[in-house]
Amino acid sequence: MRLIVIAAIVITIISFLFDKKKTLKGIKKGVMMFLKILPVLMSVMILVSIVLYFVSENTLVKYLGSDAGMGAYVFAAVIGAVSIIPSFISYPLAGVLVKTGVSYSVISVFINALKMVGVLTIPIEAKFLGYKISILRNIFAFIGALIVGGLMALIYSMT
Amino acid sequence: MKKTKKYKFDYAVIIAFAVFVICSYATGYAPGIKIAKDNFWGFLKEMVFILPVMFILVGLFDVWVPKEKVQKYIGRASGVKGVFLVMLLGFLQAGPLYAAYPVAYILWKKGTPATNIFIYLSSVTILQVPVIAFEVGFLGFKFFILRILLSFPVFIILGFILGNFFDKKGYKFKKV
Structure with missing residues (x-):
């Protein structure tokens, strides 16, 4: 994350040295785009923060554990789909879940769904892709996460 | 007026x-403070x-890189090389998927076919170089390799299917 910020600063400075006017125009364009999606972004973040409060670690273990059977996969996909958890939280969390008995294949469903499916960020996505494609993409990704999970389970059961 | 309505x-x-947050702090309502401090602040x-930085980079890309260049490298005629380039772009991406939407938009604007754009979005999910250490550290190398090897074909195929659908129907990205 820090690397991207540093890279951006360096790029901006280089761009500025080459062409002041162009650089300012580019920055203005970027900032305008950001400001336009900011209200949607804020409201999504707020809703996600509230949802996240109700999804505790214990709940996750209960529904994702080995006792949950096949349901664990679907639940992992749903949880991943509706939550937005930054990588620096999701991987440690996944590590804890594995230690408490959640299988690796269920974790892969959770990680992939978390990354690729964002039900709550659909309003942001739709600002760029439109609702139809956004919803379609999320459904596809949801199914994809489950397929990968199934394949993972197959491989883990063989080894 | 139209803008505020939207x-x-x-x-x-x-x-x-x-x-809600102000009231929670004023009355010491613990769940409210937790939602605000732990979740929302995070x-x-x-x-x-991340996001303003991404948008500024997108803006600079917009003014500096001509459409012809983008089309040459990842456009319709770029073939397999173009696919590899958008994948690389996805792998190097940091931050969540929604940080990739502005990039997808600007690539579209510059004439990248939808298949390459959806492959780019899939790539962000498959592997993010900036967080490899996290995944390997907490879940192990075996999990990391397996997840990537299996996710790769599945999500790239999904990207192709969606992109084709998008291209055929003549969809357009929205101007933000």
Whole structure:
């Protein structure tokens, strides 16, 4: 994350040295785009923060554990789909879940769904892709996460 | 006037949340403080750092890189090389998927076919170089390799299917 910020600063400075006017125009364009999606972004973040409060670690273990059977996969996909958890939280969390008995294949469903499916960020996505494609993409990704999970389970059961 | 109407729901949520947080702090309502401090603040930190940076890069890309260049490297005629380039772009991406939407938009604007754009979005999910250490550290190398090897074909195929659908129907990205 820090690397991207540093890279951006360096790029901006280089761009500025080459062409002041162009650089300012580019920055203005970027900032305008950001400001336009900011209200949607804020409201999504707020809703996600509230949802996240109700999804505790214990709940996750209960529904994702080995006792949950096949349901664990679907639940992992749903949880991943509706939550937005930054990588620096999701991987440690996944590590804890594995230690408490959640299988690796269920974790892969959770990680992939978390990354690729964002039900709550659909309003942001739709600002760029439109609702139809956004919803379609999320459904596809949801199914994809489950397929990968199934394949993972197959491989883990063989080894 | 039209603009404020468009964001009516968002503003309502933001104002309601602000009131909720202020009241929570004033009365010491623990769940409210937890939602604000642990969850919302965490997101805000990530958003405030990563997103404006992404948008500024997108803006600079827009003014500096001519459409012809983009089309040459990842456009319709770029073939397999173009696919590899958008994948690389996805792998190097940091931050959540929604940080990739502005990039997808600008690539579209510059003439990248939808298949390459959806492959780019899939690539962000498959592997993010900046967080490899996290995944290997907490879940192990075996999990990391397996997840990537299996996710790769599945999500790339999904990207192809969606992109083709998009191209055939003649969809357009929205101007933000």
